[in-house]
Amino acid sequence: MINKHQPLRRFPDYKSSTVRSPENEPLLINFSNSEITGPLFNKNILNENDNNLILNFSKNGEKALGQEIFVHGFVKDENGNPLKDVLIEIWQANAGGKYRHQNDPSNISLDENFGGCGRFITSSDGYYIFKTIEPGAYPYPNRGIEWRPKHIHFSLFGSMFLQRLITQMYFEGDPLIKSCPMVNSIPDINARKLLVGKLDLSKTDEEKILGYRFDIILRGKQQTYFENKIEGS
Amino acid sequence: MIKIKNFIDTPSQTAGPFLHIGCTPSITGINIFKDELGSTPFKNISLNEEINIKGKIYDGNNDPIIDAMIETWQCDENGKYFNYQGFSRRVTDFKTGEYQLKTIRPGNQINEDGTISPSYILFWIVARGMNRPLITRMYFDENEIKSDVMFKNLNIQDRLKTLIPYTEDKKNFIFDIHLQGKKETIFFEF
Numbered sequence: 001m002i003n004k005h006q007p008l009r010r011f012p013d014y015k016s017s018t019v020r021s022p023e024n025e026p027l028l029i030n031f032s033n034s035e036i037t038g039p040l041f042n043k044n045i046l047n048e049n050d051n052n053l054i055l056n057f058s059k060n061g062e063k064a065l066g067q068e069i070f071v072h073g074f075v076k077d078e079n080g081n082p083l084k085d086v087l088i089e090i091w092q093a094n095a096g097g098k099y100r101h102q103n104d105p106s107n108i109s110l111d112e113n114f115g116g117c118g119r120f121i122t123s124s125d126g127y128y129i130f131k132t133i134e135p136g137a138y139p140y141p142n143r144g145i146e147w148r149p150k151h152i153h154f155s156l157f158g159s160m161f162l163q164r165l166i167t168q169m170y171f172e173g174d175p176l177i178k179s180c181p182m183v184n185s186i187p188d189i190n191a192r193k194l195l196v197g198k199l200d201l202s203k204t205d206e207e208k209i210l211g212y213r214f215d216i217i218l219r220g221k222q223q224t225y226f227e228n229k230i231e232g233s
Numbered sequence: 234m235i236k237i238k239n240f241i242d243t244p245s246q247t248a249g250p251f252l253h254i255g256c257t258p259s260i261t262g263i264n265i266f267k268d269e270l271g272s273t274p275f276k277n278i279s280l281n282e283e284i285n286i287k288g289k290i291y292d293g294n295n296d297p298i299i300d301a302m303i304e305t306w307q308c309d310e311n312g313k314y315f316n317y318q319g320f321s322r323r324v325t326d327f328k329t330g331e332y333q334l335k336t337i338r339p340g341n342q343i344n345e346d347g348t349i350s351p352s353y354i355l356f357w358i359v360a361r362g363m364n365r366p367l368i369t370r371m372y373f374d375e376n377e378i379k380s381d382v383m384f385k386n387l388n389i390q391d392r393l394k395t396l397i398p399y400t401e402d403k404k405n406f407i408f409d410i411h412l413q414g415k416k417e418t419i420f421f422e423f
Contacts (some may be wrong), residue, residue, distance in 0.1 A: 001420060035423050056265050161306050
């Protein structure tokens with residue numbers, strides 16, 4: 001029995017998953033100290049502009065090119081309690097859909113004022129905010145050439161390794177979402193919707209840039225799978 | 234007992250082939266942050282206690298994966314976890330697929346129920362093509378884990394060797410991870 005809220009490891013529509021997923025089901029075991037502990041990151045690792053991708057790589061005060069946006073939200077546990085001190089790292093393509101990465105084969109231009117990464121640590125109420133530019137969609141080889149919807153990669157550290165999460169935020173209304181095999185690898189349609197940042201005009205007047213709201217829920221100690229719990233574990 | 238959760242935990246998605254931009258940015262030439270996280274699991278490792286682990290992650294075609302990130306997490310030599318040390322981030326080499334980790338050998342840990350676990354290092358692996366992370370552990374002694382309470386009742390005794398690195402001197406270890414095939418590594422879920 002599978003957890004239909006998490007993606008299938010092997011999803012043939014996403015071709016590379018077929019050779020990069022184990023053939024055996026992972027072994028379900030009780031967590032031990034290594035899962036209920038984890039690294040904790042202090043706010044003193046952050047520079048002032050680490051969460052501002054429009055400025056944090058810019059030269060001579062110039063800004064990154066593109067539709068400026070902010071992405072904000074709350075990180076919570078499964079019971080809705082805010083999670084403070086969660087390190088969030090994000091990375092993304094530039095407005096043209098090009099990553100600042102030596103392995104990106106795209107011939108789209110780099111933006112010399114855009115690095116494409118940022119980080120932030122949630123406040124006591126679990127809140128985070130990034131300012132950035134809307135990333136471009138881009139083609140990639142899958143079953144022939146396919147298009148990734150616009151997305152921002154998110155990496156989160158809760159207070160224990162059990163909560164470690166890497167995911168992606170998509171943008172409300174992007175027509176490429178529904179054909180994306182990475183999104184569709186999640187069996188539950190409602191769970192897929194949790195990855196879509198919602199247009200949020202609440203702070204737009206103040207910031208003069210478009211806002212997106214993306215809340216993130218990190219798991220607790222409750223096991224993800226119940227149905228195949230191994231006898232004696 | 235199954236408790237009802239109020240919220241569904243956010244689904245995982247692949248870290249993709251460009252995870253370095255966000256996780257190990259200096260590799261991509263981005264040096265805007267104060268420090269690179271997880272560059273070493275412990276500060277000031279002495280030559281005496283240092284161990285070196287290296288290896289590759291092989292996909293279903295038996296090709297090394299050149300765009301993976303491994304996060305390791307471990308206790309200190311006394312079996313204690315601290316939130317300010319014990320964490321590292323390694324990436325596989327773009328050409329060879331090899332990762333390398335210099336660390337110390339963790340001690341046996343005392344669990345909440347008083348039992349003692351053989352020493353191990355947690356490996357948390359993400360890459361393009363992995364919709365969810367793969368979690369495994371590198372143990373040091375096959376006999377120790379064969380008699381460990383966690384494993385002894387499970388019908389996987391013949392696969393336990395996949396959790397043990399190769400070593401000739403107990404100082405340098407080769408720990409290869411196989412995603413598929415006869416040598417498929419044991420992965421864990423919690």
